[in-house]
Amino acid sequence: MQQISSFNNQQVGHLYLVPTPIGNLDDMTFRAIKTLRDVDLIAAEDTRHTQQLLNHFEIDTRQISFHEHNTEQRIPELLAKLQDGMDIAQCSDAGMPSISDPGKELVAAAVQAGIPVIPLPGANAGLTALIASGLVPQPFYFYGFLERKHQQQVTALQELVNRPETMIFYEAPHRLKKTLATMAEAFGDDRPAVLARELTKRYEEFSRGHLGELRDWFTDHQARGEFVVLVAGNPNPQAAAVDNDEGLSLTEQVDKAIVNGLSTNAAIKLVAKRNHIKRQELYKQYHNL
Structure with missing residues (x-):
């Protein structure tokens, strides 16, 4: 040591x-x-x-x-x-x-x-937004910036769907609309979320609602300033895990992931990981090889 x-x-x-x-x-x-x-x-x-x-x-x-x-x-x-x-x-x-x-x-x-x-201790945007968000402040999960490509975002967010902690993300204004749409896909329209922008500045503002509402609002309005995006944790992650793909075959799970925005290969990788099987085996099964 x-x-x-x-x-x-x-x-x-x-x-x-x-x-x-x-x-x-x-x-x-x-x-x-x-x-x-x-x-x-x-x-x-x-x-x-x-x-x-x-x-x-x-x-x-x-x-x-x-x-x-x-x-x-x-x-x-x-x-x-x-x-x-x-x-x-x-x-x-x-x-x-x-x-x-x-x-x-x-x-x-x-x-x-x-x-x-x-x-030295000092200012931090994520924690500053968290304590004023109205969401459960602890435990929390800090993620920061998501990858920019849509498929990479979908993959990352689907792995976070069942986390029970409040999640903290950062996002730039020109990417906010697409990120909110992807989050609504992954977490569902009804997941509570808070957007904090321009923290500590003159035009500091908090927008609170559900992901679907926030996505729709920013579809018609311009995003200005740097954003902290806070998403409520999943209050019942085990049930969500069961309901998510309940009754679906492996190939149907892959098809569902593709509909949600993943490429075929990315969907196969995700489903294989969830079901604890080898990616190559699922690849052959999906493509009837």
């Missing part, structure tokens, strides 16, 4: 994980401001975006870019600086580092190298 005996080790630097506001700059903590001022370097997802935050709080610490497209290049460079004794703060454009944002690879590398990693 690896342990860091003391954060006062002067031989190496410290990696600080600093949350930033998800909209309202007043949500920046005193500790976060002090940390960004005191460290030697800030590894920022978008240096231009973070510079606006630094200017607001009169912070002149030097920045370096650290995002999903330069992770492989930057990590050895940042580790070397930390091992030389530099203190580095890592932050994303909004919210908690590593949560649907860059950070996890750097943290893992720092831990592996024996460098102290110090997390």
